[in-house]
Amino acid sequence: MTLSFNDVRRIADLAYIETNEEEAHMALAQLSEIFNLIEKMQAVDTSAVEPMSHAQDVVQRLREDVVTESDQREQFQEIAPQVEEGLYLVPKVIE
């Protein structure tokens, strides 16, 4: 399959990365080459193969539903770009 300029704009949009026209054109050229490499996978018949997500077949561990972390809000907010009265500030989203 071939990647289009609009595909690149769309995925940049989905990924929340601002991209200008020039960058998108460059990304298109590079991503197309990478997808040519990736296409080699399609030659393999995998109809009878189960997908593998992790190397070891382990089950997800569960823990008791109890509080294990103490409140460290002040420490964490010290490195935040913008906070006020214990809240993280972002531009207004609701008028």
Next chain:
Amino acid sequence: MFNASLKQLSQQLAEKKISSVELTKEFLQRTRTLNPNYNAYITIDEAMSLAQAETADQMIAAGHASPLTGIPVAQKDIFCTKGWLTTCGSKMLSNFTSPYNASVIERFNRIGAVNVGKTNMDEFAMGSSNETSFYGPVRNPWDVAAVPGGSSGGSACVVAARMAPAATGTDTGGSIRQPAALCGISGIKPTYGLVSRYGMIAFASSLDQGGPMAKSTEDLALMLNVMVGFDERDSTSLQRETEDYSRDLDNPLTGLRIGLPKEYFAKGMSNDVAAAVERALDEYRKLGAEMVEVSLPNAPLSIPVYYVLAPAEASSNLSRFDGVRYGYRAKSYSDLSDMYRKSRAKGFGAEVKRRILIGTYVLSHGYYDAYYIQAQKIRRLIAQDFADAFKQCDIIMGPTTPTVAFNLGEKNNDPIQMYLSDIYTSAASLAGLPGMSIPVGFGNNNRPVGLHIIGNYFSEAQMLNVGHRYQLETDWHLRMPGV
């Protein structure tokens, strides 16, 4: 002293011939002189290092020393380190002083090892040359025109140039083994799940694995003894009996069956690398090992599979960087969405953005089955190839990289060529198998060559034994670049 093994340094500390403070000062002094040439560290904090050394000296005096107490260890800047800048090589985290410690850091702190600095790396561990770092490229100490490899290039460089006796690294598709090979040091990526990923900034979670980088395999064993252990804070951490990775170092290799995958000895490997690898295999024959040809038919697909799975996981993992709670936030923006877009556009470098875009695409509606699921299926075939090969052999060997270190700038603008430097290392990562690189000589331009050793799951002690017996007979691991 700079070429001493960890065991020798540990002995000197135990016998009070040197204190940890003195030892740390020696390495810091050497770093002050050499680091400007190599750019191997992102952060050095002598006061914090020396405070840790003082604590270590108290532990030694109180009789609470273990083998790495008081030993300087450099930490890859991917490990969150409380009170230290932890950048992951990115502008996105260039203002991030970590409020907590990664498990790996905790484990080193607990036994009184001394953090002598945070090492430079490819941005978010995405790269094979250290050129994607926001902090500039690291130079190869054997030849400053060459790259040190990546992504753990800073760690490889500090060990090779003897700015630290050992360092930590992380490996997703080859990021410990490839730079170890290009810098002429030893490095091991353990079986997936042995070293906790808690506090290790995530790239591709199903592949990421921390591991040690050091001069010798004997040193790697001591480092692994500290790094490996179950951690309930990492959902894929494995619960196993504690092992002493040094226990089998001296075992004889008589009768060891070494599998040589024909796919790794086919075209693609340069002549100088092939010659050094052949000489190493001859040494193993002398040590009593026998060679068996094996086949990994799906291994050539490991790069395509890797470049679907790793970017897919990365696109998800890196969605957390949005300029809200920590990290870089763009200076000006019109609304919330614009703030996200501009912060991520300016905070991430080109390679990271490229991989986020690939990952977003292969996970997007309509392409998920054709790319992501297909890659996961071939991943199983690759793992099965190894399982079949290990029926015929005990351990697998081949080159770590197709060529010796390439020049800075040589592959910078050609992502595909860069990706192919992990052609021999990524298959073991996909299978979750342990992989190790040890120095076995020099190739073109007197640049180091690495031998890649792949073991079966949980066979680290045997792999280290295989490396150690070779290092008892040869001195490549003791060669130092003329810095």
